[in-house]
Amino acid sequence: xxxxxxxxxxxxxxxxxxxxxxxxxxxxxxxxxxxxxxxxxxxxxxxxxxxxxxxxxxxxxxxxxxxxxxxxxxxxxxxxxxxxxxxxxxxxxxxxxxxxxxxxxxxxxxxxxxxxxxxxxxxxxxxxxxxxxxxxxxxxxxxxxxxxxxxxxxxxxxxxxxxxxxxxxxxxxxxxxxxxxxxxxxxxxxxxxxxxxxxxxxxxxxxxxxxxxxxxxxxxxxxxxxxxxxxxxxxxxxxxxxxxx
Ligand code: NAP
Numbered sequence: 001x002x003x004x005x006x007x008x009x010x011x012x013x014x015x016x017x018x019x020x021x022x023x024x025x026x027x028x029x030x031x032x033x034x035x036x037x038x039x040x041x042x043x044x045x046x047x048x049x050x051x052x053x054x055x056x057x058x059x060x061x062x063x064x065x066x067x068x069x070x071x072x073x074x075x076x077x078x079x080x081x082x083x084x085x086x087x088x089x090x091x092x093x094x095x096x097x098x099x100x101x102x103x104x105x106x107x108x109x110x111x112x113x114x115x116x117x118x119x120x121x122x123x124x125x126x127x128x129x130x131x132x133x134x135x136x137x138x139x140x141x142x143x144x145x146x147x148x149x150x151x152x153x154x155x156x157x158x159x160x161x162x163x164x165x166x167x168x169x170x171x172x173x174x175x176x177x178x179x180x181x182x183x184x185x186x187x188x189x190x191x192x193x194x195x196x197x198x199x200x201x202x203x204x205x206x207x208x209x210x211x212x213x214x215x216x217x218x219x220x221x222x223x224x225x226x227x228x229x230x231x232x233x234x235x236x237x238x239x240x241x242x243x244x245x
Contacts, residue, residue: 002030005122006072007217009033010057010111011080013040015180016130019210020077022048027214032070034111035080055080057107067114074122075217076115078108078129081152083145083186092144100148108152112159116168124221125168128213129156133176133229137238145186146238160226169224171216176231177241179203200243201234 007024011017012033018040021031025048033041034055041052053069056062057080081104084096108129119125134146135153153172160170183194209230216225235241 004028004030005074006030006032006070007075007077008070008073008111008115009077009079010055010107011035012044012052013037015182016175016178016206016209016213017077017079018044019206020079020213021045021050023207023210023214024075024077024217025050027218029075029217032073034066055111057111058102060110063110063114066111067118070115070118072122073115073118074124075126075128076112076119077213078111078127078152078156080107080111081130081148082182083134083142084188085144085186086141087144088141089143097144097147100144101151104148105151105155109155112155119168120166123167126171126217127156127159127168128171128173128216129153130173130175130209130213131156133174133231133238135172135174136229139238142238167221169221171225172227173209173213173216174227174229175204175209176229176235176238177201177203178206178209180206200245201232201241203232203235204230 007029009017009021012021013035021033021044025031031050033045033052035041036056038052038054045052053066055066084099131153132149135149138146156172179198183197187193212228
């Protein structure tokens with residue numbers, strides 16, 4: 001037990017989630033880090049005096065066991081997710097689509113439902129969901145990911161209305177290009193293709209996004225930052241970036 005308020009970060013084993021766990025610990029939270037690669041979470045937890053708990057957001061039982069290990073929760077960061085593939089709809093891979101909808105949409109739904117009673121009981125709860133600019137834009141070959149991120153965003157924004165009058169804030173963070181393991185996962189370990197995504201420009205870092213999440217989380221309780229869009233200076237939209245190549 002800790003007298004610090006508890007923050008739960010899903011997908012805390014790498015990228016934005018790992019950086020967010022560190023930033024929230026610095027801001028005074030006791031952080032519970034969840035992901036499938038719990039060994040990685042445990043290393044970060046040891047560094048920040050947090051707690052690592054295995055979590056697969058696509059698995060109902062795993063989410064129930066995770067929630068049971070988190071009796072108190074002031075802040076939930078729904079970050080677990082990602083993309084698989086980049087194909088036109090005509091060639092869509094149903095398994096990749098199922099993975100994206102399960103991880104981004106159903107995962108956010110499951111974890112949010114499981115922790116909502118604790119967030120409400122805290123008297124000052126906050127749900128921060130990491131969607132993407134893919135939640136507000138569409139691009140060729142990206143319908144599986146943009147569709148999932150749109151749906152995740154709708155889930156989150158609907159809660160903003162449904163929880164009016166209750167002590168829970170809701171913040172959606174919509175990043176553009178961030179250099180993490182995201183593209184490696186999207187292109188199934190193809191390092192060259194993943195590196196190409198960030199070629200000729202300076203992308204956001206995971207720490208850049210974590211800073212923004214920690215800022216939103218540390219505003220006074222009456223201040224609700226509803227949506228925060230952040231992109232590299234060199235990126236104007238999901239399909240327009242300036243590259244020095
Ligand atoms: P990342 O480095 O690949 O991190 C993804 C995280 O999600 C990992 O910790 C992974 O952990 C976790 N995850 C995936 N499936 C999971 C599952 N079934 N259960 C639990 N955890 C799961 O990529 P990232 O860029 O930090 O991505 C974080 C979030 O930001 C994602 O929602 C992504 O869509 C979003 N985003 C990324 C970018 C970008 O350009 N990088 C831009 C906008 C939005 P395990 O594999 O250990 O389970």
